[in-house]
Amino acid sequence: MKFIKKYAYGLILTTFIVFLPAFSLGQTNVPAPCVPTGGTICNPINSNTINDFIRVILEGVIKIGIPVVALAIIYCGFLFVKARGNAEELSKAKDALLYTVIGAAVLLGSWALAKLISETVLSLK
8 A cells, every 4th residue: 555655646647648648649530731720739740650750759859858968967066066075965966967977878879879770771772
């Protein structure tokens, strides 16, 4: 019971974050040139192939991820200032900065890898 109480809010939030956009984009009666009228929601991902779909998703992740990384680095700076010489808090701040830099590297590395693979596949045609 404690497990359910502890993780219920996170589970509900995750459910809404994951499934609500999927349900809102899953309309079947949207006109071809999507003009939002009468409460309809247009599909922002205009792609006909899996490659276009992955490109659009990666662009969205990059557009959201880079500001998040910048805010995380600012937060790490506040952690360093808050530590004021305390060895334990300094190690926590260093770990947070390390994980932020690793996350940024994964984010930008995924984009670079996707571009590399895309250019390679397109040059083969």
